[in-house]
Every structure is written in C-alpha cells, then in structure tokens.
Amino acid sequence: MLLGQELEHQKKQNYELIVNQIESGIIPHVISDKKEFAGYFVLVFPNGICDVCNKWLFKQISELSSTSDLVVVVPDKLKKNMEIYNTVYKLKLSSIFCSEKYAISQEEFKDMTYIFYCSKTGTVLYPLALHHKNIDLNLYFKLVKSIDLDFL
Secondary structure, eight states: OHHHHHHHHHHHHHHHHHHHHHHTTSSOSOOOTTOTTTTEEEEEOSSOOOTTTTHHHHHHHHHSSOOTTEEEEEOGGGHHHHHHHHHHTTOOOOOEEEOSTTOOOOGGGTTOOEEEEEOTTSOEEEEEEOOSTTOOHHHHHHHHHHHOGGGO
C-alpha cells in the first residue's frame, strides 16, 4: 500500500514539474505556427540523448503496437544520433524533427526528456516528464486516448 502511494506521489510530482516548466515558459506552450504536430504524441529530447540512460524508454517505444502517432523532436545536432538509435533499438519512428526551440538552459533540467499530446488545435496537453523508469509509456498512450476528445 505504501509503495503504491509513493509511486502515485512520484507521478504527481513529475506531472507538476513538467506543467510548471510549461507555465513558466521554460518549455514553450506553442509547438508550431503550422501546427505540424497537431494530433500527435510528441517525445522531446530538448538538450541531448543518452542511449544508455534511455534504454528503458527505447525498449518501451519499440514495444508499442504502433508508433504512427508518435513524433520525436531533437536538436539539429542530434538528428543523426536519433536516426541511429531508431535503427539500433528498432523504434519504428517514422518522423524525427529537428528544432532548437525546445532547448532548456537551466542546468537542473538539462537531461530532461518529456512527452505530451498536441491537440488538433496545437495545444500542449497531458505533459509528462520521462526521467523515471517507473513510467509506463503504453499506459500513458491508452489513458490519453481514453480521455481526450480528439480520439472519440
């Protein structure tokens, strides 16, 4: 019972962390003027990608039944690395975008990776920081799809 409560507390803290970063402007609210990510889940590596640190995440991505509604955003200098990881870890990612506008300058958030759903109107919804291995990406997709009107 205590372990379950602790996990819930950690998940709530992760959610609050990422929401606070969006609200404070550290992470941009607006994804694109063209709404190029509208209707997609967006996985952002704002400052870097560590394949060793993210093996757990890459494993979960490779086990998703479909990645057609998932796009990845990395800084320009890391696109080649992400393409290599896509092949090596069999991620099945069809869209890897480059952008510097997601870079986070604060040292304490340097290694933060996060995911969100971009509504059909281009709004960031359901943001989640992915720095703990106890996050179930498949469950995140299912929950968002079950509660968001875009999927009804």
